Amino acid sequence: MNRRDFISQVAAWSAASAAVPFFDVESARSDPKAQSSLAVGKGVDYASLVNRVVARVGGMGAFVKRGDKVVVKPNIGWDRTPAQGANTNPEVVKAIVKLALDHGAKEVLVFDRPCDNPQRSYHNSGIRQAVASIGDHRARCEFIQNWKFVPVQIKRAKVLHEWPLYRPALEADCYINVPIAKSHNLTRLTLGLKNTMGVCGGNRGHIHQQIPQKLTDLALVIAPKLTIIDATRIMLRNGPSGGSLTYVKVLNTILASTDPVAADAYATTLFGLKPADIAPTVAAYRRGLGEIDLAKIKILEA
Numbered sequence: 001m002n003r004r005d006f007i008s009q010v011a012a013w014s015a016a017s018a019a020v021p022f023f024d025v026e027s028a029r030s031d032p033k034a035q036s037s038l039a040v041g042k043g044v045d046y047a048s049l050v051n052r053v054v055a056r057v058g059g060m061g062a063f064v065k066r067g068d069k070v071v072v073k074p075n076i077g078w079d080r081t082p083a084q085g086a087n088t089n090p091e092v093v094k095a096i097v098k099l100a101l102d103h104g105a106k107e108v109l110v111f112d113r114p115c116d117n118p119q120r121s122y123h124n125s126g127i128r129q130a131v132a133s134i135g136d137h138r139a140r141c142e143f144i145q146n147w148k149f150v151p152v153q154i155k156r157a158k159v160l161h162e163w164p165l166y167r168p169a170l171e172a173d174c175y176i177n178v179p180i181a182k183s184h185n186l187t188r189l190t191l192g193l194k195n196t197m198g199v200c201g202g203n204r205g206h207i208h209q210q211i212p213q214k215l216t217d218l219a220l221v222i223a224p225k226l227t228i229i230d231a232t233r234i235m236l237r238n239g240p241s242g243g244s245l246t247y248v249k250v251l252n253t254i255l256a257s258t259d260p261v262a263a264d265a266y267a268t269t270l271f272g273l274k275p276a277d278i279a280p281t282v283a284a285y286r287r288g289l290g291e292i293d294l295a296k297i298k299i300l301e302a
Helices: 003-019 046-056 090-102 118-124 127-132 167-171 192-199 204-208 211-219 260-269 279-286
Strands: 037-042 069-074 107-110 139-141 149-153 162-166 174-178 180-184 188-190 226-235 248-257 298-301
Touching: 037 046, 037 260, 046 090, 046 226, 046 248, 069 090, 069 167, 069 192, 090 107, 090 127, 090 174, 090 226, 118 127, 127 139, 149 167, 162 167, 174 192, 188 192, 188 260, 192 211, 192 260, 192 279, 204 211, 211 279, 226 260, 248 260, 260 279
Parallel strands: 037 298, 069 107, 069 174, 107 139, 174 226, 180 226
Antiparallel strands: 037 248, 149 162, 180 188, 226 248
16 A cells, blocks of 8 residues: 555545444334334245235334435354354345345445454355345445444443444444354354444454443444344354354245344244343343334234
């Protein structure tokens, strides 16, 4: 990098840092007293299945307006193939991106901060090719650019009071969280709340200390309008990276909710566990970020 480029990037980063506002979860859940609902469906036509579950929670038009900047945030953390179940299914990602475009999105960005080599993770996950195959210039699967991480104060945090977060995620008119449901060696499962790690800068190992509270603090500023959990292939053990096909169970299931806690709570049952078994889900519920009691969630079959 020459001196001119360096100065240009520093100036851009400084301007970005100065302009970042405080993002609040209430902007995503305008009526926290309203009953949480969740759509769940099964099928082998994943594009159709995405359309059906999203329709049951109001349709993509309820979340994406013409001219919106949309972020679709899958898990692309690992150098694994779709069959290995470590990353979000590329067909699911493609279907969500197409739905957003069909409803007038100005641009749809797809990205993650991988733990493995980014180029290999993006390629072997199949997600980069899936987005490119749409053939629409408004949709891009792009690599994270470090200069776009900006320090954000989390004013109502209990533990994580400030952390660098990815500005495009913060500024999106519609942020759609698309995790894959799988096991995790630290939190037992990694679902929607844990998927937020992919827009965090800095040393993410620090977040692993007191992780239930820190993920909850992050949820105060990274608040998806919609959570769509990919449970087409779930990883039962040796997560989050897995590797062997013997770790994977095919469920052909997708669920969607505007309540991120409800989405994680229901997905937990797919592993034969209870929502109360997953510490981050419990912590987020106790902070009032969603509903954990399945008896109080309206389950909509798709």
